Amino acid sequence: MTSAQQVYLLIDLPAKNGRPARTSLWTAACRAQQWNKSDRTFRLEILSKALGRQIASATEIGALDDFDAVKRHLLMLADNVAGARETIEPEMGRARRLRDAIGDLIKCIRVYLDDQTDPFVAQIIKDKFNHGSRVTVVTVDDLTAAPIILRNGRQIPSQLDQLVYTLGACLNGSGKIRGGKRSRLGFRVAAGDTLHEMKIKAGVKCDCAQCLGGVSVPASRLDYQTETVKEPDPF
Numbered sequence: 001m002t003s004a005q006q007v008y009l010l011i012d013l014p015a016k017n018g019r020p021a022r023t024s025l026w027t028a029a030c031r032a033q034q035w036n037k038s039d040r041t042f043r044l045e046i047l048s049k050a051l052g053r054q055i056a057s058a059t060e061i062g063a064l065d066d067f068d069a070v071k072r073h074l075l076m077l078a079d080n081v082a083g084a085r086e087t088i089e090p091e092m093g094r095a096r097r098l099r100d101a102i103g104d105l106i107k108c109i110r111v112y113l114d115d116q117t118d119p120f121v122a123q124i125i126k127d128k129f130n131h132g133s134r135v136t137v138v139t140v141d142d143l144t145a146a147p148i149i150l151r152n153g154r155q156i157p158s159q160l161d162q163l164v165y166t167l168g169a170c171l172n173g174s175g176k177i178r179g180g181k182r183s184r185l186g187f188r189v190a191a192g193d194t195l196h197e198m199k200i201k202a203g204v205k206c207d208c209a210q211c212l213g214g215v216s217v218p219a220s221r222l223d224y225q226t227e228t229v230k231e232p233d234p235f
Ligand SMILES: [Zn+2]
Pocket: 196, 206, 207, 208, 209, 210, 211, 212
């Protein structure tokens, strides 16, 4: 890349002769992501990720497409913290969080299904992801957090996201008719438990206002507030 491009991407310039100091895009990205901007090895790792190939030195970044790819990537890192984290670790971080959420959901289902829980969850996974194979047993550990691209190019949520959604509906589905279709009646809803009550019974962390702040709010009101936000999201 040209020296001007290099400055733009990677080199911080101090204020000089009345010209204000200039922060490189790399430094801006590091600030947003709370990274150590002086870690050269790590920088090469990020640049390699942006380029989609391993480089040994920033001088290997070409002036045209390469520059654009790195610029796009660093801009995104500098601007959009949440989205950017996911491009950096598309699998690991998200997959771990989703598996934790699924673990909690299964504990909650156990409150209502007891020893029928494991076969119930296994059946859901089989129906959704096994695609008719009689031999392979698919478990939560086999599912991934990678978004699925259909043949027509449309992107749909990953397997783990789908499972979080479905298990959440098994607990929290309202059973009401929407768009001509009756939604699933969730186990929790059928039992008349609030989200808080279910989570306490299941022994999973509850992050309702009452549990977080020690504020005394009637459980029924909490439940109402939580549920009106977004129905499919179980937590
Ligand atoms: Zn709570």
